[in-house]
Amino acid sequence: MTLPIQPPAGPGALQDDVNATPPPASADYEVSLQSLSQMELAWRKFKAHRLALIGLGIMAVLILAAIIGPLFLPYAFDNIPAVDQNVYGGRPPFCAAYDNAKHVCTAFGLVHPFGETGGLQRDVLTLVVNGARVSLFLGFTSMAIGVIIGTIVGAIAGYLGGFIDNLLMRIVDVLLSLPLLFVILIVARFFQNSKDNVWAIILIFGFFGWMGVSRLVRSLFLSIREREFVEAARAVGVRDRRIIFRHILPNALSPIVVAASLIIGGNIIGEAFISFLGFGVNPTVPTWGNVLSNALTFILVGNWWWPLFPGVAIILTVLAVNFVGDGLRDAFDPRSRA
Amino acid sequence: MTKYLLRRLIQAIPVVIGISIITYAIMLSAPGGPVERFANNPKITNDQKEAFKKSWGLDQPIPIQYCRWVGLCDPDPGGLALLRSNNLPNFLPTSLGGGSNGILHGDLGFSLDSGESVSARIGHAALPTLILAGTALLLWIGFAIVLGVLAAVKRYSFFDQAATVFSYIGFAMPTFWLGIMLILIFGVSLKWLPISGMNNARLSPAFGTDQYWVYFGQNPIPAILDVVQHLIMPVITLVVVNIAGDSRFVRASMLEALGQDYVRTARAKGLPGRTVTFRHALRNALLPVVTNIGLEIPFLFSGALVTESIFSWPGIGRLTIESIRAFDYTILMGVFLITALLVVLANILADVLYAVVDPRIKY
Numbered sequence: 101m102t103l104p105i106q107p108p109a110g111p112g113a114l115q116d117d118v119n120a121t122p123p124p125a126s127a128d129y130e131v132s133l134q135s136l137s138q139m140e141l142a143w144r145k146f147k148a149h150r151l152a153l154i155g156l157g158i159m160a161v162l163i164l165a166a167i168i169g170p171l172f173l174p175y176a177f178d179n180i181p182a183v184d185q186n187v188y189g190g191r192p193p194f195c196a197a198y199d200n201a202k203h204v205c206t207a208f209g210l211v212h213p214f215g216e217t218g219g220l221q222r223d224v225l226t227l228v229v230n231g232a233r234v235s236l237f238l239g240f241t242s243m244a245i246g247v248i249i250g251t252i253v254g255a256i257a258g259y260l261g262g263f264i265d266n267l268l269m270r271i272v273d274v275l276l277s278l279p280l281l282f283v284i285l286i287v288a289r290f291f292q293n294s295k296d297n298v299w300a301i302i303l304i305f306g307f308f309g310w311m312g313v314s315r316l317v318r319s320l321f322l323s324i325r326e327r328e329f330v331e332a333a334r335a336v337g338v339r340d341r342r343i344i345f346r347h348i349l350p351n352a353l354s355p356i357v358v359a360a361s362l363i364i365g366g367n368i369i370g371e372a373f374i375s376f377l378g379f380g381v382n383p384t385v386p387t388w389g390n391v392l393s394n395a396l397t398f399i400l401v402g403n404w405w406w407p408l409f410p411g412v413a414i415i416l417t418v419l420a421v422n423f424v425g426d427g428l429r430d431a432f433d434p435r436s437r438a
Numbered sequence: 439m440t441k442y443l444l445r446r447l448i449q450a451i452p453v454v455i456g457i458s459i460i461t462y463a464i465m466l467s468a469p470g471g472p473v474e475r476f477a478n479n480p481k482i483t484n485d486q487k488e489a490f491k492k493s494w495g496l497d498q499p500i501p502i503q504y505c506r507w508v509g510l511c512d513p514d515p516g517g518l519a520l521l522r523s524n525n526l527p528n529f530l531p532t533s534l535g536g537g538s539n540g541i542l543h544g545d546l547g548f549s550l551d552s553g554e555s556v557s558a559r560i561g562h563a564a565l566p567t568l569i570l571a572g573t574a575l576l577l578w579i580g581f582a583i584v585l586g587v588l589a590a591v592k593r594y595s596f597f598d599q600a601a602t603v604f605s606y607i608g609f610a611m612p613t614f615w616l617g618i619m620l621i622l623i624f625g626v627s628l629k630w631l632p633i634s635g636m637n638n639a640r641l642s643p644a645f646g647t648d649q650y651w652v653y654f655g656q657n658p659i660p661a662i663l664d665v666v667q668h669l670i671m672p673v674i675t676l677v678v679v680n681i682a683g684d685s686r687f688v689r690a691s692m693l694e695a696l697g698q699d700y701v702r703t704a705r706a707k708g709l710p711g712r713t714v715t716f717r718h719a720l721r722n723a724l725l726p727v728v729t730n731i732g733l734e735i736p737f738l739f740s741g742a743l744v745t746e747s748i749f750s751w752p753g754i755g756r757l758t759i760e761s762i763r764a765f766d767y768t769i770l771m772g773v774f775l776i777t778a779l780l781v782v783l784a785n786i787l788a789d790v791l792y793a794v795v796d797p798r799i800k801y
Contacts, residue, residue, distance in 0.1 A: 270452060
């Protein structure tokens, strides 16, 4: 005799949890429960966070545009067209022909959907898309460097404690009480004249962006190292390095990921900031900050489209990573339920 | 309390020493230092270079240079001279027989670029920064408290959601971009507001000069109105960007206060909602806000960096940017040290303030 096993009635969400399999005819009936891994649980909560999904979507679009966009655009960012002397101040978006004397657009078209810059008359869309390549790459890479340094320093300080902890945290105190923006500007100034200084800027943001993470990781390690499973690991003779990286770190990972997502946005704004002041990425490389910086030279002409679009790109990116960060925070928080 | 304050001050000493060492190290490792600057002239011979080094004490070992820069060592006898010729330690105040050189005696050195004293340059730039940052700070704290409290009281209402969206965007917006867009809209297109500087050059001499103060004494009202006009856009830029974070902070703190037992008790007693919100909840909610503001003040000293340089506001932010451009390290070191000291002091002040406004906290 076999009993038909019903999937549990009730709200649909439960069906994900309990996957009832019909019993095989030959054997005794058994219920197999499909358990969800931590990642699956987190993803389910993340999906419930609407803004986070939107953020993820925006990020996907921006990254895709950065990777394949330049291949499809008809202009290269460093291609300088034959400059039409009549169009000194550039052309507004969707303007195919511009009457410079009357400052009106005489014909509309899809030629430059984001408009055209003044001076060298470059396509703003091309600049923004190419800028996304550098700016996004810079944001993510410098975040990774900062998070890795911060995690290592915080892990050592929190795990070992004592004198080393004190020393490392005093160094963090000193670095945090410096006006970091100044330091970054001054250090960036050293690399200002090199032709390809993107990596220099990435390293600068990495090396000056780890202190917050190290404080966070240290506090996590301080609490986790007292837990029983760490004691158990130590009791069976696991070496310190293995305890730090295999036992404690995975348990501290979720707050680190959340902090990391917020650093990306900060670094993208930071890059734009120092490039805008002229100390950042070499002006020949299109980044959002450099495009904005160039826009300032033509500001009196009143071409609003030039600074508008790179700025909107920065805002969208930072909004997106912050939304994703919020979503991750909720997803990893064991107290929140989805 | 006194004991706590004393302990904090003593704990701050290693941090301050660390800051001064880092500041000094930055200057040392920087290209284009004073000697290079001096040797820029192709007619300078090696002998002259050596003489220059000697006369400025740059031939000494680095620890001694640092010691003199701080003001612990007397530069005159040469070598490491902690004691002066009158056998008193050099770090004592000048009036007590100590030396007159170094940070300890308020001597920040001279600008490499213009030769003026660093304290004078910073002093000149301090007033414009104070005007801009002070106005902005007052406005943004006011707005942040009003927005945060309203959003907390009407939680999940349309207003709350709008405030949330606003602060998300404010977080994501680069300050300088907002400045550019304001200049484009209100300065270039509408021509309502002046786009740069602190006063109209056609009306009055440059701000801060002696002639300006003479003009100011003669017609104070047009002078003030002129400055106010120039102040509007930079202040808006600073306020919009900074409200975002602070209003969230006030909202969170207010929500926590509104959920406390004493608020429920006050409501249960039948007190009117307004009294409960403002007398009971708000006063407690503002405690963390007070400390947060304390921590923000030092960054106002340097924080208006971009805003000042976009709007050509002659303050410390612009002085800093110009000094970085010109490799004028002595000025940078001065700005640096003062900012870092302010951060350290503000941290202590914030903690002390917290204990003062919240009687539950005992140190």
